[in-house]
Structure formats: C-alpha cells, structure tokens
Amino acid sequence: MTATAPKASTGQKTDLVEMAWDPITRIVGSLGIYTKIDFGAKRVAECHSTSSIFRGYSIFMKGKDPRDAHFITSRICGICGDNHATCSVYNQNMAYGVRPPHLGEWIINLGEAAEYMFDHNIYQENLVGVDFCEKMISETNPGVLELANRTEARGAAEHGYRTVGDIMRALNPFTGEFYREALQVSRYTREMFCLMEGRHVHPSTLYPGGVGTTATIQLFTDYLSRLMRYVEFMKRVVPMHDDLFDFMYEALPGYEEVGRRRVLLGCWGSLNDPEHCDFDYRTMTNWGRKMFVTPGVVVDGKLVTTDLVEINLGIRILLGSSFYRGWEDQEKFVNVDPLGHPVSQDHPWNQHTIPAPQKRDFDDKYSWTMSPRWFDGKDHLPLDTGGGPIARLWATALAGLVDIGTVKSTGHSVEIHLPRTALRPARDFTWTPPTDKSGAPLSNAIERDRARTYFQAYAAAAALHFVEKAMAEVRGGNTKTWESFVVPDDSVSCGFTEAVRGVLSHHMVIRDGKIANYHPYPPTPWNGSVRDKFGTPGPYEDAVQNTPIFEENSPDNFKGIDIMRAVRSFDPCLPCGVHMYLGNGRQLHKETSPTQLNLP
Template identity: 80%
Template sequence: MTPKTKAAGDGSGLVEMAWDPITRIVGSLGIHTKIDFKQKRVAECYSTSSVFRGYSVFMRGKDPRDAHFITSRICGICGDNHATCSVYAQNMAYGVKPPHLAEWIINLGESAEYMFDHNIFQENLVGVDYCEKMVRETNPGVLDLAERTPAPHAGEHGFKTIADIMRSLNPIEGEFYREALQVSRYTREMFCLMEGRHVHPSTLYPGGVGTIASVQLFTDYMSRLMRYCEFMKRVVPLHDDLFDFFYEALPGYEEVGRRRVLLGCWGALNDPEYCDFTYANMTDWGRKMFVTPGVVVDGKLVTNDLTEINLGIRILLGSSYYDDWQGQEQFVTHDPLGNPVDPRHPWNQHTIPAPQKRNFDDKYSWVMSPRWFDGKDHLALDTGGGPIARLWSTALSGLVHTDYVQATGHSVVITLPRTMTKPETRFEWKIPKWSNALERNRARTYFQAYAAAIALHCAEKGLAEVRAGRTQTWEKFEVPDEGLGVGFTEAVRGVLSHHMVIRDGKIANYHPYPPTPWNASTRDTFGTPGPYEDAVQNTPIFEENTPENFKGIDIMRAVRSFDPCLPCGVHMYVGGGKTVKTMHVPTGLSGLGG
C-alpha cells in the first residue's frame, strides 16, 4: 500500500508525512505524522502495522512440549528469547525445576543474545542516525561544530573529535561500524556454545538444556567474553561523548522522543538458587533475578512483584483490527493463589481478527494495546527499547549484588575486570532526568556492559558446578492434563511474557506478548496513544532542511531509540502525493537520503 503524504487539508497549515513501511521482523511498521513546520514540531502521530501474525490462534490444540520450538519462530532476531520464555511457562505448568547448571547455561546464552543484538543495533543500525553522512545531510551546522569539538574520552576510545566518532559510524566504511560487525560474529558464537543454534535454540527444553557442559565449553565462552569486555571499555565512553555532544550542540534536544516515564520491565536471568518456577513463590524468586522486574511511573518504583505485575496486565483492542471477545469463554477466573483474573488478561484473551480498511479515526493497525492496570488507570507502559527500563527498575530496587554489578537504589555500578590491554574499569549508569531518544540509546550501551558483567558471574557459577561434578543439565517431567503457566523474561527490546493454559494435555490458550505490541500499540479504548505515538507527538524538529527536502531524522531517532526490530527501508513522501525520494537500502542504512 502506498501512502499519500500531503498538506493536511484542514486549514491548520500542517503537513502530513508518512514513513511506511519501516519494515520489521515482527510486522511492518508505519509512522504517520502531521507536522507543523512553522512551529517546528510534530503535531500528531499514528503508529501502524500492516501484518497479522496469528500465533495465538494456531497454538491452540498443539502439544505443549512443542511451544518453545514454535514460538521461537515468532522472530528471526530474538527467537531465543521467545523459546526461553516459553520454557519458563512450561516449567511452571509441568511443575519441573531444572538443575542449577542448566539455568546458568541459559543465562549465559541469553546474556550473549543481549550482547550480540544490542551491539549490532546500536552500531550498525541506530548508530547510522548519528553518523557523519547523516548529520551532514540533516544538520551541517552541527557537523561543523563536531569538527571543532574534542572528544572528552579520546584517550579511552581513540577518536580525537566528535566528528571523528561520527565518521567511524558511517555505514560500511566507518572504522567503528566495521569493528562492530566483527563483534557481532563472536557474540553469536557465544550464544551457540550454550544453546546450540542462533536464533532458534536446538538444546533448550522444559526441564533444562541438552548442552553438554565441560570446562572447555566455559573456557571457549570466557575467551570471547573477555574480548567483549575489552570492547565495551571503548564503547561506553564513545557513546557518552556522542550523546552528550547532541545535548550541547542542540539545546532542547532532550525533548526529542521524550515521553512521561512509564516503564515496564518483567525481569530476566533467573538465579537457580532461588527460582523454582512455581507461581506460589514467583514474587520471591522474581526479586532474585539478575535484572529486577518493575513498573516505574514518573521515576518512582510502583512494584517489583511479578505476581502483581502479572495480574495487572490488560489487553485492550482500541484502534486495532480485531473484534472484542466479550462474552467468550473465560479460561482462568482465579490465579493459583486465588486472586481474581480479569477477562482482559492474556490467560483469557481470544484473538478474533477483523481485517478492514485503515481509518485513523477508528481502526488503523494490527497491533493491540497492552496496558498495565494500577487499580485506577490503564498505563501505556513502554520498554524504552529494553535497556532503560531494565536499568531503571534494577537501580531503584537495589537488589542485585554480585562481584561485577551493584544496584545502589539510584544507579547501577558495573565493574569489568582487567582484560588484555585495559585495566579493571568501573562504569556507573545513573538514573537520567528524561526518558527520551538519547537516554534510551545511552542505556543500550550501558546494558551491553551490564550483560557482560552478569555473564561473568554466571560463567563462574556454571564452571563451579562442573568442577564439583554436578553436570546434570535436565530434569524429567510429565505434562499434566490440566495446567497453567506464565513465563516472564526480557526480550532484547523489552518485556516478554508467555501465558499458557493446558486442557486435556493440549494447549487450550496461548498468548505471547513481546515488547513490540507494548511499544507500537495504537490508541487504546480510552484514546491513550501508544508509546511510539506519544514519543513522536510534540517532538521538536531540529533538522535544518526545508520541508521539500525534509528527511525526518529527529522523528526517526525518536522511533529507532525504541529498537523497533530491524528496519531495512524508509519511504518518504510529501506534498500532494508527490514522491520526493523513494529508497530501498540495505539493512543498517535506514534513513540515509530519506
């Protein structure tokens, strides 16, 4: 479908502009806006998805033991996150507790996935939005200033000026861009050592893993992990320099992509010394995760209780292409602790697709509107691309304490040990003033270091199990005739839950909720915009181009800061349907030239 972008036609002086599709692995993202060029501000934004997936439909009737193999295919990027979450839900439903070694291995695989995916997105995709070629096209005045601005941490990352950093991010030819591609290779190898295959694990099962654990396995992983730690000692100061510069060069840039602090994190990386996967104990073992779950509203921690988080999830239809399931069967009326479960909870959801013509005054997307109900309001939580919500929640709870990570209540302190050419290094991610584009991106960098630090802890624990002769990695189980399960973890881009109901030994209901529907949701039943929409609306325009040559870089930075899967092309239209420029570009070049 070809969007027509033109003058709004309502006498407001607004100009309609659409980027559609920004294709992604999980659907096709479209961003439709009305821009006030006189005020240099986005007046309206609508986020659309033109693809219906339907996993919740065809999972019914399947053998529950196949759930992780099937749901892994939801995504070709974070499929292992889905497999892991599904296994967690199955462990609960089957009443099985994996051996400690199995959980350390899963943690190492998932940590490697965070390192791999955040690296390739940060340097080879979102980094392009800040590269020299892009800045030259959109803000030549900023580039001129960057040429004259020394990089404060040049001694740590090796680039003398901010412009040198920008040049290093130029696609294909940039030094740092190419180096990041090499890093993505060995971090993927780290994952495969632990889970067999990337991104659809071949050794991951309910009850544990099929990985054969040995000293050599952990040695191979650690050799790559230490290379990554050395890399991160350059990456963190490099991005601090780059993002701090944008605040200085463009006063007011903190408003780009800014929205109210409404963050959700479902926690990740279980501690097997506490986690037994029972619903009855979920509050306690959830708080022992190495990424602490939490709902953060206006900078304050509302809860870090996974049971409370679970019961607060609501699926609203709002402006999405579905019929309501009101009056349909309610699968779960009470949770295993006797708490009432809402009809709009994922355990009770029915997916009834109703395709129709897109209408921004009514229905306009295949994405539903997940919300978290705090007892009064249905909150449009976002994940901030994952890392900012994870670090914010973990920092506020102050529960994570290892040799390499300390959550302080107001920050997260990360210590990376001495590596081949660099000494022990300490980083501190401090809770920022804003939830905006730059801080989402900055958090992604710090969380890469965080994932490496947690991996060091888990590798030491796993190796200790092997050396002690505790090499069992799987525990047998039986599938019950009737069962209930929920898995909580963090996909790369944020919150991930899998809710499963078993009847007669088969799946009766199954609903996976990854970060995409939370972030890309439409206006809900109450008219509340989704996070992409909210973050883009009122975003100021700092681009120096005229409307006729407008690239929309500030809008793209706002959207991409959420890490909306992997965009591979942007189409830009303006003025009465006239095509200014249409460009299909290789993955990683989104936004260049339009």
C-alpha cells in the same frame, strides 16, 4: 514530560503537512509512522503508528502439544527467537512443575546474556548508530557536523577518537572503522550464544527442564575467551557513546525533548538465579526479586512494584484502534490465579484473538497491533520498555536487590565492574536514572540509546558471574543439565523474561494435555501499541507527537531524522527490511482553535 502544543488564538491558521514513513526502521517493514507536522512551529502535531501484518500465533497454538511450544514460538521472530524459546520454556517449567538443575539455568543465563550483547551491539552500532553518523548528520544538520569536527572528545584517551566528528565518521555504514569493527563483535557474540544453546536464533538444545548442552570446562573457557574480548570492547564503547550523546545535547539545545514521553516503564525481569527460582507461581514474588535483572514498573521515575504476581495480574489487553473484535462474549479460561486472585477478562490468560480485517481509518481502526496496558487499580498505563535497557536499568537501580560483585544496584544507580583485560585496566561504570535540567525524570530518544550501551556492559559483567558459577558446578561434579517432567492434563502457567527490546511474557492454559490458550506478548506490542478504547496513544505515537524538529532541511527535502531517532530509540523488532520514504508530503490547511489544542 511531553512538550505542550503551541498556543494559538481562535481562528489562527496552522499549516500542517502530512508525512508518512512506511515501512520505517532498518529491520522488517511492517511498521508505519504517519504524521502531521507543523513546520512553522517545527513540531510534530500528530502521529499514528501502524502495523500492516497479522500472524496469528495465538490462534494456531491451540490444540498443540505443550512440549512443542518453545519450538513454535521461537519462530515468531528471526532476531529474538531465542528470547521467545526461553520464555516459553520458563512457562512450561511452571506448567509441568519442573525445576532444572542449577547448571542448566546458568547455561541459559549465559546464552541470554550473549544474546543481549550480540543484539544490542549490532543494533546500536550498525542500525540506530547510522542516525548519528557523519553522512546522516551532513545531510540533515550540516551546522552540527561543523561543530562536531571542532569539538574535542572528552573520552578520546579511552576510545581513540580525537573529535566528535571522528566518532561520527567511524559510524558511517560500510566505510566507518567502528561500524566494521562492530560487525566482527557481532560474529563472536553470536558464537558465544551457539556454544551454550547450539544454534542462533532458534536454540536446538533448549528444553523444558533444562538444556541438552554437554557442559565441560572447555565449553565455558571457549565462551569466556570471547567474553573477555567483549569486555575490553565495552571499555571503549561506553565513553565513546557518552561523548556522542552528550554532544547532541550541547549542539542542539532542547534536544532532550526529541522522543520524550512520560516515564512509564515496564521490566519483567530476566536471568533467573537457580538457587532461588523454582518456577512455582505461588513463590514467584520471591524468586522474581532474585533475578539478576529486577522486574519492576516505574511511574514518573518512581518504582511502584517489583512483584511479578502483581505485574502479571495488572496486564490488560485492550482494543480500540485495532483490527480485532472483542471477546467479552467468549469463554473465560481462568477466573482466579493459583494464589486465588481474580483474573480479568482482558488478561492474556483469557484473551481470544478474533481478527476483523478492514480498511485503515485513523479516526477508527488502523493497525493489527493491540494495546497492552498495565492496570494499577486506577489507570490503564501505556507502559513502554524504552527499547529494553532503560526500563531494565531503572527498575534494577531503584530496587537495590542485585549485588554479585561485577554488578550492583544501590537503590539509586547501577554499578558495573569490568575487570582487567589483555590490553586495558579494570574499569567501573555507573548508570543513574536520567533527569532533565530541572531534575525531572527523563525518558527520551538519547537516553534510551545511552542505556542500551550501559546495558551491554551490564550483560557482560553479569555473564562473568554466570561463567564462574557454571564452572564451579562442573568442577564439583554436578554436570546434570536437564530434569525429567510429566505434562499435566490441566494447568495454568506463565513465563516472564526480558527480550532484547523489553518485556516478554508467555501465558498458557492446558486442558486434556493440549494447549487450550496461548498468548505471547513481546515488547513491540507494548511499544508499538495504538490508541486504546480510552483514546490513549501508544508509546511510539506518544513519543513522536510534540517532538520538536531540529533538522535543517526544508519540507521539500525533509528526511524526518528526529522522528526516526525517536522511534528507533525503542529498537522496533520488525526484522530485516529497509527504511523507505514516501513522497514529499501533502499540504493541509486546518483552522485550529484553543479548544482543539486543549488550551486553557
């Protein structure tokens, strides 16, 4: 539920201040957030999200050998390149009709689980965690820091920090104890990935048909020894973050509205079960539901589908405020899917990328990001991923399809079991879909961040199952990790998985043995999409608009920390930049009326 605009009578003057953060995030600076803030009402009145970079992978993929697709698309990102490589390999497996040996799939699952552990850890503790550290809180909400220093941490016995203030100090960049510890964790989780797929972040042993990894008991033991260190680490992290996030609600009543938007979540599922997954589109509904992270679309807190075929056919790529020309007059590559269902002209299989660069105009076109939507037969829904974990956990919890001992979905929750480790006893955690005080489903900045912590534990627990399965294959003499294939002259295929930050799909059309059309859609185009042809804002824009301002600074010294938390909770995938603030704002005077505010 989004907070409503303040009421005003006809002729009432509202003072709005234009403020921009461009680039935003602490990773690559092609994301800009442009706002108009009503400091009198302490609320963001308007928001536009921009992307200032055009890369064109969908253009130069045409004519390439399909077998090169995963090597090329891995370079889309320097952070989640392996997710792209994995999704591309899934896509190619479908195109070539190849089913990898079970051991090959368990190795890929172990690599992807390690990537979730690595990336979520470094982002949560070393990037977004800084927004909650002592230094940041002291500069934006000194009153909150005073309270934090007096507030006993409920989970102190588990994580070792006596007060919430101590937790905040531990998160201080470069000097904080926990900040530095998390950097070390990121090192050995990256090593875990490299053990499985050779190189991070662009895998060197990942191919269609399986992997080139030499599988031995020693290999999996090396992985497992690091995994158990991570399991022990997570037994401290989950209660520590619960203490921090619960405190934010207690210290700042109403903070649940920061970054809040309607619950419209998409998860494409990840971590295939090789005993069921054959990569055949015609059986995709069944093997999709066997994934260890269940695909699903959640609308207003309710799970509306877990069918990957239905999810696929519902994808629409809309324009509106994007720097592109429509493709209505262009060739349609796919009329029906392999099951005979009609395919929309706006589907990725039929998309054409036609750049139309122009001056940015917030009343017209203002970004290189398109507007992916999911069509439910009636509405084009602006799904978000919530940074990945909240959508994954919500869909998996409600589906009730996963039960492997270490993780279980119950139909209303996800249960995570972390076994005994060297220094700590076994620990169980339960994640349930969050609600506000009235019981309404809640997707906001804090809950997106909290879900990221719980999904780290989920990934670790699932990896314990994958290690056991992989070792059983090797002990049974089933050491083959790759299956041969033949590239067809013509094919239509798709791959679905979850990148760290959420939904990832690759769609390919092969003609005469070459790529005729290829469209990868990672989570950021969904989360960072702009106003579509219907005027519907994208998730960043929607989450920031109407966000209340709790920062104690005046407009002259405003840092926008509540806005930053709202956007960063989505884990924007724009690698390796800096957070930059431009200017102190420009005063606007705008006459508003009830009509303009959409009031009754």
